[in-house]
Amino acid sequence: MPKITFIDPTGTAHTVEAEIDSTVMEGAIKNGVPGIEAECGGACACATCHVYVDEAWLERTGEPVAMEQDMLDFAFDVRANSRLSCQIKVTEELDGLVVTVPDKQG
Template sequence: MTTIIFIEPDGSRREVDAAPGQSLMEAAVHHGVKGIDADCGGACSCATCHGYVDEAWRDRIEPADGAELDMLEFAYRRGEGSRLTCQVKVADGMNGLLIRLPESQG
């Protein structure tokens, strides 16, 4: 298992276990992380699982593809490190990955 750290919209820190191949969104929903609504269930057709990948991790995960970048246009306060957590798959070497969730998703 890999530990993923979510900073919820209210600033609370949540550490969750995630399995390789699982999306960050799936791990968050499974563990009841606040701020991940996942309205589309991971189909990359909404932005309700938007999060900010910590700067230290941005170069260590796969970059967003065209469909994700298009959908991020709808994310509230898109910024540096913005990703749709449904599109980021857990992989070896991600232990301790830090994701901050927007206040607007609280």
């Protein structure tokens, strides 16, 4: 299973294993990563699973689609590398992915 590292707002790293074809958000929830609230359960209907994708991984995680972009409007401190973790599918190519959880969720 691919490993994903979440850097929480205090700078602490939480490395978890995530199942192929799940989402980065699901990996966080199943492993109790702090700061990922996921209030809508992954339906892309809120912004409570907002993360910043490490610059080295932006090409592999891809661009947000229009619906995700609309939901990011509700997130705090949106940046060029902002994504909703519920919209990033886990693949073998994402083994080693690093994302940072913002100080506050939408």
